[in-house]
Amino acid sequence: MRKLVLAVAVVAAGAATFVAAPQAQAQQYPSVAGLTPFSPEANFMSLPGYLRYRYFVTSRTWISYEEAARIAAGG
8 A cells, every 4th residue: 555655646746747847938048249259258268158158157057069159150
């Protein structure tokens, strides 16, 4: 009986986590247009590096360098 109650509790907790998960939204990236790479305005970073850093500060999630390079290049 205890195993059944434990199994039901685990399934219920998992279902609650799935239901409470936030909906995916369109990603908003910080703009690096007009910044000069390795300048003080870009915190002495490359533009993809600065974009990754700014995105992390706001979302607490890292994006790949490849994705940041594509976005920084305008695509």
